[in-house]
Amino acid sequence: MTQVLRTEDLRLYHNTARGQLRAVDGVSLSIARGETLGLVGESGCGKSSLAKCVVGLDAPTSGTLEVAGVTPGKSRAMRIARAQAVQMVFQDPSGALNPRLSVARIIEEPLRVHGTGTAAERRAQVAELAQKVGLSDYHLPRFPHELSGGQRQRVSIARALALNPALLVCDEAVSALDVSVQAQVLNLFISLQKELDLTYLFISHDLSVVRYVSHRIAVMYLGRIVEIGPAEEVFHRHLHPYTRALVAAIPGDEALGEEAALLEGDVPSPVNPPSGCAFRTRCPHTRERCAADVPHLRDLGNGLQVACHFAEEFIRPEDMPQAAG
Amino acid sequence: MTTNAPAPLLEVDRLKVSVSRTVPIVEDLSFAIAAGETVGLVGESGCGKSLTALAIMRLLAGNLSVTSGSIQLDGEELTKLPEERIRSLRGDKMAMIYQEPLTALNPVMTVGAQLVEVLRTHRKMSKREAAARAVELLALVRIPDPAARFNEYPHRMSGGMRQRVVIAMALACDPKLLIADEPTTALDVTVQAQVLRLIKQLQREANLGLLLITHDLGVVRQVADRIVVMYAGSVVETGTVAEVLGSPRHPYTVGLIAARPSGSFAVDAQKLVEISGSVPSPEARPKGCVFAPRCPNAQDDCRASRPHLLPTTGSHELRCLHPMPASTPLSAPVGMPS
Incomplete structure (x- = not known):
């Protein structure tokens, strides 16, 4: 399987007045062609920082990053190559679209920037892209403010697909949409993936959405991946106490029980993270070793990797590794 | 409703809110909330949920107005009250929690000063009494080290802490009706769970009537007793949570x-x-x-x-001429194009 994205010990540090902020702190992951990797975590956990490194809006401090087999660099040719390999869909479609440009012009923009084809060829390509994302000729001369939120997000997706990228980074791409429209856009992402063999890095704070679209899920906490594996393994076995807390916090079928273990407090500052396991300050199972040693990702069967010293203790008998179904 | 049942705390009857008095935005909206009861008002953006809340609080923008119907709080008709009386009810007998705690709080005042302001306005307390009560309120919403947090500015607090401060402000004068408009939408899921639990506990302790406005059916299922589903300005379905979601x-x-x-x-x-x-x-x-x-x-x-x-x-x-059969299973797609 070809890896469309590969990172090795990727780090992104920012120097702030209060010290060094470790936004991404040693992330190693890969995504195969046609696969969706869902990335979840609370705000401030480094999801968006990782996305920015991948699309090139931020340069990593250290570590390796490979997009579609090439290591992006600073030269013009390399920047062009990266833009053609990876594109991004943002959370707020109104903020991501130029209000003074028509839909057709917005979708055409990347093609113009990259000098693709003649005007007539580009026009035909724009019409084709619009159709792919479920927009009609009627929408092409319109301006963003004349469209609904869902339609605007379709325009963002069409624009992202214009250069035929291998990888699409979707940063909270459906979070601003109403449930009924969210379903339309999620279905669109899935059918486009099949049609175009697209690879997604799908970032969301909403675990139900991530579980639905992803083949694999990575859970991030304070710049590090604490659990990663096949979507259903992560969702059901959730051997890291943080993942378990995220799953428990999904508003769902159970009436809000007093007994459900909820996390206390907030994510600590990434400028001054706790020693050892970064989650230990909020973890109900924290022990001495957690403050001393940094836990690393360990294999726990069925492709699930967990960064917790005591992950084995959380294996429930009914969840013992079995053939993936 | 039987005649000998106690009058509900809040009764909204055939409410109509219009733009420029001509285009109706909310139409024929009726629901009631009893003391100690939680009603979840759900619907997608633009369905009129927040306008309903603002109409109850009499905070509608200038071009919007209640064109017919009534809103009664504890027997008092809110739509006809003089502005002065409404001002004294707002923040006192009825209070509201907003979605975005950062815009609901004044950035140049400490959280303590904002709480003191509410208490001094409605309860005519001395500065010292109000300050002591404010610290109690911060403790009530489970803010650690409340005495120190009293002097903190909102931007120094996390989103969850800020929303707790907003809740403390809303509860400062022991309201009977609490309106929470998407109180957890801007928060992370783990913090959302904490804040929902807090709101629910405080509501139970004070026997508040709670109107919870949200787009999230999961939140309603967890917190509400009854549910009102709105679409494009009117109620399409209502009942207990078990009836409507079940x-x-x-x-x-x-x-x-x-x-x-x-x-x-x-x-x-x-x-x-x-x-x-x-x-x-x-x-x-x-x-x-x-x-x-x-x-x-x-x-x-x-x-x-x-x-x-x-x-x-x-x-x-x-409100439907051709509803789904009563036994519609929840999980199966129901005759919709996919």
Whole structure:
């Protein structure tokens, strides 16, 4: 399987007045062609920082990053190559679209920037892209403010697909949409993936959405991946106490029980993270070793990797590794 | 409702809110909240949820007004009260929690000073009494080290802490009615769970009537006793949480539930059920049932005239001529194009 994205010990540090902020702190992951990797975590956990490194809006401090087999660099040719390999869909479609440009012009923009084809060829390509994302000729001369939120997000997706990228980074791409429209856009992402063999890095704070679209899920906490594996393994076995807390916090079928273990407090500052396991300050199972040693990702069967010293203790008998179904 | 039942705390009756007094945005909206009860008001953006809250608080923007219907709080007709009386009720007998705590708080005042302001306005307390009470309130909403936090500015606090401060302000004068407009939407899930639990506990302790406005059916299921589902300005379905979410009848409610991802596409290859199209703008609402253009069950009679909200079984009420059968299973896609 070809890896469309590969990172090795990727780090992104920012120097702030209060010290060094470790936004991404040693992330190693890969995504195969046609696969969706869902990335979840609370705000401030480094999801968006990782996305920015991948699309090139931020340069990593250290570590390796490979997009579609090439290591992006600073030269013009390399920047062009990266833009053609990876594109991004943002959370707020109104903020991501130029209000003074028509839909057709917005979708055409990347093609113009990259000098693709003649005007007539580009026009035909724009019409084709619009159709792919479920927009009609009627929408092409319109301006963003004349469209609904869902339609605007379709325009963002069409624009992202214009250069035929291998990888699409979707940063909270459906979070601003109403449930009924969210379903339309999620279905669109899935059918486009099949049609175009697209690879997604799908970032969301909403675990139900991530579980639905992803083949694999990575859970991030304070710049590090604490659990990663096949979507259903992560969702059901959730051997890291943080993942378990995220799953428990999904508003769902159970009436809000007093007994459900909820996390206390907030994510600590990434400028001054706790020693050892970064989650230990909020973890109900924290022990001495957690403050001393940094836990690393360990294999726990069925492709699930967990960064917790005591992950084995959380294996429930009914969840013992079995053939993936 | 039987005649000897106690009068509800809040009673909204056939409320109509219009723009420029001509275009109705909220139409024929009726619901009631008893003391100690939580009513969840759900619907997508633009359905009129927040306007309803603002109409109750009498905080509608200048071009919006209540054009008919009534809102009664504890027997007092809010729509006709003089401005002065409303001002004294707001923050006192009825209070509101907003979605975005950062904009609800004054950035140049410490959180303590903001709490003191509420208490001094409504309770005529001395500065010292008010400050002591403010620290108590911060402790009530489980803010660690409340005495130190009293002197903190909002930007120095996390989102969850700020929302706790907003809750403390809302509860400062022991209101009878609390309106929470998307109180946890801007928060992370783990913090959302904490704040929901806190609101629920405080409500129980003080026997508050709570109107919880949200787009998230999961939140309603967890917190509310009764649910009011709104679509394009009117109530389409209402009843207890068990009635409406356990056996939804209106195609819109059914669609809302089914549109929410609940499994994994990679595993069961099940597409999400879409509700095609989008919510019509208030000027473009159809003559008949407002949901008809998006409804899989729509027939000619739906497009002819607006259906009425009618009782079905128990307290379950429905505004639909061709509802889903009563036994509609929740998980299966229900006759919608996918």
